[in-house]
Amino acid sequence: MNQQIRKSVAPAQGIQPRLDPEGLFDPRYKEFLETVSHLRVKLHRYCARMTGSALDGEDIMQEVLFEAYRKIELLDDAQALRPWLFRIAHNRCIDFIRSRRARQRAEAGYAGDEIVLPVEPAGPGAGRAIERLVVHLPPKERACVLLKDVFDHSLEEIADLVGSTSGGVKSALNRGRAKLAVLPAQPVAAPAHDAELARLLERYVELFNKRDWDGVRALTSADARLRVSDCYNGLLSSSPYFAEFERSELPWRIRPGAFEGENVLVVDRLHGEVWRPAYLVRIHADGGVIDRISDYYACPWILDMASADAG
Known part of the structure; x- marks a missing residue:
């Protein structure tokens, strides 16, 4: 296992892997993600419960994986991989809790x-x-x-x-x-009403479902950031984000939704004649303009967690 992990980040002849993933993630980082895939669900569950948010938990886990990728040469014992990743995750969660008071x-x-x-x-x-x-x-x-x-x-x-x-x-x-x-069981709070954000999300959904990408871009700031889990982290303007939706073979739509007391977008896929939720997208806006998008298409455990909590 340890040799496999090291191999995933060892540079091929003449190729130097990027150790700070930015933009489209390179093949070596994706190979590293494959080697730790068996730990992802538990790591996410820990981060989600520590922060109180499945989406914040996933964002933190992405940072944990970046950090582990950069420091993998420090890991000498393959058996220590699980506690090592949990330790990084724990420290990241504590930093998050402190930063948010x-x-x-x-x-x-x-x-x-x-x-x-x-x-x-x-x-x-x-x-x-x-x-x-x-x-x-x-x-x-x-x-x-x-x-x-x-x-x-x-x-x-x-x-x-x-x-x-x-x-x-x-x-x-x-x-x-x-x-x-x-402690009594406490229901999830309804999302706080933000009329400006609600209007922005409704307009975003309308334009997105029309495939009006120029209209969608007009709702975003020039330096808007995009994170697509396991795939991309960088400027929205430099990403192939909208082109990926155009190339999708499965019919899709997006709609406003709520998750853990937060307004989100839900991407539905058509299976036969039934629309089913596939994954979530988180939109952050500042001053009526979208400045950050987080897409969780590679994170089925988020919806699995929601289903388990509802059961």
């Missing part, structure tokens, strides 16, 4: 380090309801509960990942489990 919001109701009695573990494969509620815990407790009760890591492995001790992990687990035990 989510940590202060999450801890607002649990300011004290009160002593709590030990609670029996939920065990591997903890219920999805509990898994969703971990976002209400402080980051360390959130990570410990996820890594132990959902991903079945050992106390020693968790301590290494979160920079603690086995005793510290046990304490965090007890606190986290006790808090989760008294």
